[in-house]
Amino acid sequence: MSGPVASADVPAEPQRAAPEACVLEITQSREGRVGAIGVRRALPRRGRRTVGPWCFVDHMGPALISAPRGMDVAPHPHIGLQTVTWLLEGEALHRDSLGSEQVIVPGQLNLMTAGWGVAHSEEGTGSYDGNLHGVQLWIAQPSATRDGPAAFEHHSELPHRDLDAAVATVLVGDLDGTTSPARRDTDHLGVDLALRAGVTTVPLRADLEHALVALVGAARLDGQIIEPGHLAYLGTGRTEISLAAREPTRALLVGGVPFDEEVLMWWNFVARTRAEIIEAHRAWIAADDRFGRVDSPLPRIEVGPPPWSF
Numbered sequence: 001m002s003g004p005v006a007s008a009d010v011p012a013e014p015q016r017a018a019p020e021a022c023v024l025e026i027t028q029s030r031e032g033r034v035g036a037i038g039v040r041r042a043l044p045r046r047g048r049r050t051v052g053p054w055c056f057v058d059h060m061g062p063a064l065i066s067a068p069r070g071m072d073v074a075p076h077p078h079i080g081l082q083t084v085t086w087l088l089e090g091e092a093l094h095r096d097s098l099g100s101e102q103v104i105v106p107g108q109l110n111l112m113t114a115g116w117g118v119a120h121s122e123e124g125t126g127s128y129d130g131n132l133h134g135v136q137l138w139i140a141q142p143s144a145t146r147d148g149p150a151a152f153e154h155h156s157e158l159p160h161r162d163l164d165a166a167v168a169t170v171l172v173g174d175l176d177g178t179t180s181p182a183r184r185d186t187d188h189l190g191v192d193l194a195l196r197a198g199v200t201t202v203p204l205r206a207d208l209e210h211a212l213v214a215l216v217g218a219a220r221l222d223g224q225i226i227e228p229g230h231l232a233y234l235g236t237g238r239t240e241i242s243l244a245a246r247e248p249t250r251a252l253l254v255g256g257v258p259f260d261e262e263v264l265m266w267w268n269f270v271a272r273t274r275a276e277i278i279e280a281h282r283a284w285i286a287a288d289d290r291f292g293r294v295d296s297p298l299p300r301i302e303v304g305p306p307p308w309s310f
Contacts, residue, residue, distance in 0.1 A: 004267045005056065005266060005268070022234075026226065026232050027045055027231050029229050034058065034073060036070070037063045037065075042211075042231035048231075049263060050140065050259050054188065055081070057135065057231065057252075058137070059213060060132070060133070062133035063131065065090065065128070067125070067126055073122040074121055075119050075294035075296050076301040077118070077283075077291045078114035078269065079270065079271060080141050080270040081114050081139060082111060084110070084138075084172060086109060086192065087134035089130070090128060090132035091104070091125045091127075092132065094112070094122060095120060096152055098152055100112075108156050112152045113145075115145065117291045119293070135215065139188065140261075140263050143261060143272075146270075153183060155181060164198065164199065166200040166202075166243075167193075171191065172189060173187075173189025173191075174189060186259070193249075195217070195243060197246055198245065204255070207236065209233075209256065209257075210235070210236075211253075211254050212231070214228050215228060221241060267303055
């Protein structure tokens with residue numbers, strides 16, 4: 001699952017997000033559909049484009065899918081970002097223009113680096129019937145790597161850490177010494193928190209800004225309830241948070257050093273200037289070598305030009 005970003009999410013202007021210290025800002029996600037799946041889009045939002053380098057968070061499902069249909073997210077292009085796919089239920093098949101073909105199931109991580117350009121699809125496996133539930137995220141690549149080569153990696157096992165009444169799975173980055181093997185181009189982290197009934201203290205780094213997205217159940221933080229459909233922005237300056245749950249709850253913690261580059265997002269592209277977006281769109285429509293070809297039975301997704309290009 002990925003994109004697209006529309007003007008309803010953010011204006012088509014470059015922006016550098018200003019981090020805030022020790023806040024709790026709860027915003028409502030925008031509901032939409034990507035392929036055959038309903039999503040709650042927590043990032044980007046007007047006024048909050050990034051948390052660290054994280055610039056896109058889609059909470060997808062839960063939705064009932066069938067083997068013949070699946071996710072049905074047809075081939076589409078990306079530049080300047082990494083996609084992170086994490087499932088709580090179900091199965092999905094990733095295909096990309098690098099030749100990767102990888103089934104992902106809960107507890108495993110798919111991470112694709114777009115760099116200068118890549119195309120991919122997210123499809124049904126052809127054999128799974130049942131609920132699909134998970135999250136897909138984008139990470140904005142810094143200037144040092146965003147024009148580099150595309151890449152894909154799959155991690156069938158990730159490190160876990162016990163935290164009071166929770167188990168933390170480190171998807172990307174480092175949580176107080178527990179480190180994921182996944183690639184990262186900036187100093188950031190993504191952690192799945194499986195909370196049991198009780199109170200859990202999660203250690204944080206004060207120099208990072210953080211946000212929390214509830215995926216299942218509800219957690220209380222600083223006297224406020226965080227439920228699916230909302231993003232809780234925590235800002236910088238925190239060394240820990242205490243989460244209270246009354247029932248089994250899943251939440252995703254994302255964070256990173258505040259991203260110090262202006263970001264321009266349109267459709268499935270993360271760039272810095274409108275000219276970069278226009279050129280990437282031209283290359284996709286022309287089907288030139290920049291994005292390659294995805295070996296998928298689904299037709300390529302086409303889109304009209306950016307609104308500022310005519």
